[in-house]
Amino acid sequence: MIKENIEKILSKIKNSAQKCGRDPDSVKLVAVSKTFPAELVIEAVNAGLKDFGENYVQDFLTKYDKLEKYQVKWHFIGHVQTNKVKYIYDKISLLHTLDSVKLAEKLNKKLTEVNRILNALIQINIGREPNKYGIFEEEVETFLEQMEKYKHINITGFMTIPPFFEKKEEVRPLFAKMRMLLEKFSTYNENLKELSMGMSHDFDIAIEEGATIIRIGTAIFGERKRRN
Ligand SMILES: *Cc1c(COP(=O)(O)O)cnc(C)c1O
Numbered sequence: 001m002i003k004e005n006i007e008k009i010l011s012k013i014k015n016s017a018q019k020c021g022r023d024p025d026s027v028k029l030v031a032v033s034k035t036f037p038a039e040l041v042i043e044a045v046n047a048g049l050k051d052f053g054e055n056y057v058q059d060f061l062t063k064y065d066k067l068e069k070y071q072v073k074w075h076f077i078g079h080v081q082t083n084k085v086k087y088i089y090d091k092i093s094l095l096h097t098l099d100s101v102k103l104a105e106k107l108n109k110k111l112t113e114v115n116r117i118l119n120a121l122i123q124i125n126i127g128r129e130p131n132k133y134g135i136f137e138e139e140v141e142t143f144l145e146q147m148e149k150y151k152h153i154n155i156t157g158f159m160t161i162p163p164f165f166e167k168k169e170e171v172r173p174l175f176a177k178m179r180m181l182l183e184k185f186s187t188y189n190e191n192l193k194e195l196s197m198g199m200s201h202d203f204d205i206a207i208e209e210g211a212t213i214i215r216i217g218t219a220i221f222g223e224r225k226r227r228n
Pocket residue numbers: 032034055077078161199200201215216217218219228
């Protein structure tokens with residue numbers, strides 16, 4: 001079941017990429033395993049996936065231990081409270097949700113202690129929703145400047161969770177805005193190349209608009225019992 005779902009998604013990724021002249025290998029699939037048990041993650045690993053996304057610290061830590069012997073790359077895609085940094089900073093390969101100076105400060109401190117560098121994406125609230133984390137687009141320039149002193153955090157791009165639209169075409173202008181932001185800032189910061197955007201219902205559009213990382217949960221693992 002999971003294997004078939006993954007095959008379907010990989011073929012859709014290929015189609016969307018080819019439709020706009022992109023190399024399908026330039027799109028990384030992150031399987032969002034939040035709320036699902038370690039056994040299903042192992043099933044997805046056996047089907048060939050290596051990158052998994054989690055958004056609850058406790059849920060993540062349980063799976064991290066159970067999957068220790070597999071070569072899994074963990075992506076943290078949920079909001080991180082500063083008091084939870086200590087549990088995750090040395091276990092993840094990419095943080096998608098850097099959204100405050102306070103969080104960067106705390107992360108950098110812990111990373112300095114162990115002399116590690118963490119790759120991170122800045123979360124942008126591109127739909128300007130009051131209930132969502134992330135900085136506004138007009139804050140990106142200042143935020144990037146503020147990040148310069150945190151030598152143990154390597155900012156590699158931007159991430160967004162846009163509003164949910166019933167008609168998915170309506171999300172396209174927001175994805176396009178994200179791409180323009182990346183284009184603007186990557187001209188003077190060559191480390192910025194990743195755009196993490198697109199979920200189960202809109203990843204085709206995200207790819208057409210330049211996503212380099214898509215985060216897929218439901219379409220791989222099925223419906224989640226609890227909503228988040
Ligand atoms: C849950 C989640 C996803 C996956 O959403 P699906 O609709 O299940 O594909 C992607 N990104 C983030 C940040 C999430 O929290």
